[in-house]
Amino acid sequence: MGVNLSSILIKHETSLKDNSGSIVSVDAYNIIYQFLSSIRGDDGEPLKDSNGNITSHLSGIFYRTSNLLENNIKPVYVFDGKPFHLKSETLRERSLIKEKNIMKLEEAIASNDDAKIRSLSSRINYITDDIVNESKTLLNLMGLPYVQAPSEGEAQASYMTLKGDVNAVVSQDYDCLLFGAKRILRNFTVYGRRRIAGTSRTINVNPEIIDLNENLSNLGISREQLIYIGILTGTDFNPGVKGIGAKTALSLIKKYNDIYSVIKIKNIGIDNLDEIIEFFMNPPHNDYEIKFNEPDFDGIIDFLCGKHNFSESRVNETLEKISRNYKKDHQSSLDRFF
DNA sequence: AAGAAGCA
C-alpha cells in the first residue's frame, strides 16, 4: 500500500519518551485498519460487545492514545474525506483482492481450515460509518481534537506538519513525505511489537522517525524530485513503471533532473502526471482548530464499560495513569493546553 | 495492539 521508498531513506530509532512534549497528527484510517486486523479474539474474529458491535478499534484507540498521553504526547486524529479521483484504480484493485479473499475464506470455512480462516479474516476489514463515528465519540470523551480532511487523511495530516502546528505524522505510509510531512513516525507504539497477520506470533518492530529535510539533503534532491521518484516507483494514484524501484528512480532523477526528461528519454507514459504532482505538492486541506480538553472520565467509563463491555478495572487503571499525567501537566504548563 | 499472567 502506498509508495515504497524504504530502500533510499534514512530512519532513526525512536521511542515515545523521545517524543515527549510533541503534538502529532495521526492518520486515523491507517491505524483503525491496523487495529481491526490485529486485535482479535481466539476465534480470529475482531473483539465485539454483547450486541455484536465490533470494538477492536475502540480498544486500540483507547489504550494506544492513553500511552501517548502518559508520555506527554498529544495526538490529533485526521479522518479521510473523499478519495482523490485518481485513486479509483487502486481502490478497485483493493476491492478485487478483498472479493478474492472472501471467496478463499468461504472455501476455508467449508474445509474447516482454522489457520487459513484466521489469516484470511484478519485481512478482510470494513471501516463502517459506525466504526468511524464511535472512534470520534471516544476521542471527544478523551478530550482530543480530530480533523476531517477534504480528501486523503495523509494529505491533511502532512499539511499540518508543514504548517508547523504538529511535529510529526504517525503513519506507516511513506506517501506522507511526498505530501511534505516534516517527519513521520512509523511503528509508533510502546513495546514495538506487531502480530504477524493471521497468526498469534509477534515480531519486534522498533518505532522509527524519518525526517524529510534530513533525507532530502542526504539524497541531494528537492521534495518535488522525491515526488518524481515516488511516481516512477508507483503511488496510490499511478501504477509506476515496471522494473523501476526507488534506487533506480533516484539515479534517473539525479541524472536527468526531472521526471519529464526521464519519461521522454525512457519512452515511458504516465497518465495524469501533472495532476498527481500538483496533488502531492499542494495537499488539499481543511481549516482546523487544535484544542485539547480535560478527559471526561465518567463518560469514558459509560461508553467503554457500560455500552461496549470493556473491563471496568482495566479501563480505570488506564484512566488513573492519564489522570496523574494530566494533573502533572496541568500544574507545570499553566493551562497552556486548556 | 496492548495488557496480564506465567515462567525462567
Added chain:
DNA sequence: TGCTTCTTG
C-alpha cells in the same frame, strides 16, 4: 527482569 503465551470484548 526479560521472554513467551494468553486474554481482552
